[in-house]
Amino acid sequence: MNPFQFTRVTTPKAAISAVTKESGTYFLAGGTNLIDLMKREVILPERLVDINRLPLATIEKTATGLRIGAMAKNAAVADNELVKKHVPLLSQALNAGASAQLRNMATVGGNMMQRTRCPYFYDPSMPCNKRSPVQAGPDKGRANGPSGCGAIGGHNRMHAIFGASNKCIAVHPSDMCIALVALDATVNVSGPKGDRTIPFSEFHRLPGDLPQKDNTLLPGELIMSVDLPTNRFADNSYYLKVRDRASYAFALLSVGVGIDMKRGTIQDVRLAMGGVAHKPWRLTAAEAFLKGKPATEANFKQAATLAMQGAKGYGENDFKLTLAPNAIVDALKTATKTA
Amino acid sequence: MNDTENLDSELGNSTSSRRIFLKQSSALAALAMTPPTAVAAVNTGIQEKIATALEQMPLRLTINGKVQQLSIEPRVTLLDLLREQLHLTGTKKGCDHGQCGACTVHVDGARVNSCLTLAMTTEGCTVTTIEGLTVGDPATTLLHPMQEAFIKHDGFQCGYCTPGQIMSAVACIREGHANTPEEVREYMSGNICRCGAYANIVNAIMDVKKKGARV
Numbered sequence: 001m002n003p004f005q006f007t008r009v010t011t012p013k014a015a016i017s018a019v020t021k022e023s024g025t026y027f028l029a030g031g032t033n034l035i036d037l038m039k040r041e042v043i044l045p046e047r048l049v050d051i052n053r054l055p056l057a058t059i060e061k062t063a064t065g066l067r068i069g070a071m072a073k074n075a076a077v078a079d080n081e082l083v084k085k086h087v088p089l090l091s092q093a094l095n096a097g098a099s100a101q102l103r104n105m106a107t108v109g110g111n112m113m114q115r116t117r118c119p120y121f122y123d124p125s126m127p128c129n130k131r132s133p134v135q136a137g138p139d140k141g142r143a144n145g146p147s148g149c150g151a152i153g154g155h156n157r158m159h160a161i162f163g164a165s166n167k168c169i170a171v172h173p174s175d176m177c178i179a180l181v182a183l184d185a186t187v188n189v190s191g192p193k194g195d196r197t198i199p200f201s202e203f204h205r206l207p208g209d210l211p212q213k214d215n216t217l218l219p220g221e222l223i224m225s226v227d228l229p230t231n232r233f234a235d236n237s238y239y240l241k242v243r244d245r246a247s248y249a250f251a252l253l254s255v256g257v258g259i260d261m262k263r264g265t266i267q268d269v270r271l272a273m274g275g276v277a278h279k280p281w282r283l284t285a286a287e288a289f290l291k292g293k294p295a296t297e298a299n300f301k302q303a304a305t306l307a308m309q310g311a312k313g314y315g316e317n318d319f320k321l322t323l324a325p326n327a328i329v330d331a332l333k334t335a336t337k338t339a
Numbered sequence: 340m341n342d343t344e345n346l347d348s349e350l351g352n353s354t355s356s357r358r359i360f361l362k363q364s365s366a367l368a369a370l371a372m373t374p375p376t377a378v379a380a381v382n383t384g385i386q387e388k389i390a391t392a393l394e395q396m397p398l399r400l401t402i403n404g405k406v407q408q409l410s411i412e413p414r415v416t417l418l419d420l421l422r423e424q425l426h427l428t429g430t431k432k433g434c435d436h437g438q439c440g441a442c443t444v445h446v447d448g449a450r451v452n453s454c455l456t457l458a459m460t461t462e463g464c465t466v467t468t469i470e471g472l473t474v475g476d477p478a479t480t481l482l483h484p485m486q487e488a489f490i491k492h493d494g495f496q497c498g499y500c501t502p503g504q505i506m507s508a509v510a511c512i513r514e515g516h517a518n519t520p521e522e523v524r525e526y527m528s529g530n531i532c533r534c535g536a537y538a539n540i541v542n543a544i545m546d547v548k549k550k551g552a553r554v
Contacts, residue, residue: 006396006413006459028457035416035455036436048413052460075449099529100516101507102437104449105456247528 070109168211204279233258403471440530
């Protein structure tokens with residue numbers, strides 16, 4: 001691993017100041033993704049600011065729902081009684097991700113900040129616009145690999161079918177974030193210019209012409225907590241994850257569902273998919289269609305068809321165009337207990 | 340202390356950047372070293388050595404019941420600290436990328452991948468490795484019940500993943516995630532066994548769980 005400077009902080013204010021002070025400075029939380037990327041020389045920080053001592057790990061009830069501190073460990077959130085009772089979809093999604101060891105290390109904020117698992121991004125000898133947005137020349141210091149997108153026309157079985165660009169077809173790998181976008185979470189951040197709240201659906205972004213930018217955080221901003229509004233989805237929640245092995249693998253794709261059901265009718269519904277786009281993918285057209293309709297397979301199929309509008313395969317991932325609507329129907333059936 | 344002073348003390352030795360330091364140190368190295376033709380060749384190595392000597396940071400933690408006062412480079416992982424500096428080689432380096440679980444240890448009671456844990460982040464923590472599983476337990480003098488169960492059920496072949504499997508298995512029971520074989524399989528999925536001893540590993544864990552031995 002390349003050498004770097006190390007700073008330990010105990011207050012958010014000190015963390016933000018430290019990361020703003022010099023370029024090449026990164027926050028270090030659980031480290032499960034950042035340390036891996038540093039070992040592979042995908043990211044080469046000059047300084048790490050260890051934020052593990054910040055008092056941001058509380059999970060508490062608020063007037064409007066639940067607040068989860070950014071430094072709460074994934075395992076602590078998944079096993080929390082408030083979370084299991086009020087937002088079981090979040091608990092299910094967290095437990096579907098990674099391993100018990102990694103969930104003991106990874107934090108809520110870090111999970112949101114994790115980078116794509118696209119193999120071209122992970123290999124500095126391969127072209128990648130996300131890792132190397134500008135080709136580094138011999139006079140620009142260390143080249144971090146060639147630019148271009150290796151996955152377009154390359155091995156892209158794991159890649160996006162929604163919202164990709166001609167610069168990048170990578171997907172966001174998180175399970176937790178699928179639950180959070182489905183449950184209308186908001187993200188509280190603090191930065192050099194003050195505090196602000198970001199709707200979860202606007203936290204991550206599509207690649208467009210700036211694939212190096214995963215999210216809408218401004219320089220120096222620190223994730224403080226995530227708020228989840230009260231909902232009526234707890235009784236009919238389900239997280240379906242389709243992957244190459246039964247556990248401990250990233251999603252080929254996943255579906256998060258929360259439904260407010262009354263006598264077989266869908267009063268309200270939240271639907272989101274993982275493993276299909278550069279950001280957690282909310283299925284708003286399918287939600288709008290299902291609202292007020294009876295929970296029948298025919299309606300689920302029509303919702304899935306609506307959800308798939310605009311989907312595009314890139315070769316090896318064409319199977320997702322069939323797998324995705326099937327998974328949506330399957331998840332809806334399980335969540336409504338009509339399977 | 341006001342906020343600025345707080346920040347300064349937290350930032351510690353941040354005033355001179357490593358890049359500037361390396362430029363200075365290589366100039367010093369060039370002066371010190373003869374003959375001049377050798378300078379270029381050894382320059383990189385010297386830079387690394389000087390940087391290593393000066394970039395050590397203090398670290399205090401408890402490992403297997405023993406307080407350790409150490410001086411380490413920030414880039415050292417907990418795994419490398421255990422194996423290379425403290426010679427606790429029971430903890431294994433498998434993939435070194437958090438994908439296999441061979442490096443599993445307990446930090447403040449929680450099982451983690453030591454290969455993805457920077458040692459500096461364990462300041463003040465209590466670390467337990469396979470060597471320390473029975474330390475401080477007067478009831479167990481030789482082997483931990485989980486170690487005995489792995490032997491009894493033949494829960495390994497080559498044995499390389501075994502220390503990680505055992506550390507993970509002990510945590511699995513302590514967490515309350517060992518109630519059924521299915522649950523054990525799910526919560527042990529972070530430990531890969533290339534020999535495929537999975538069935539026997541599950542049997543060993545279920546045996547310890549059923550006997551209610553104190554783990």
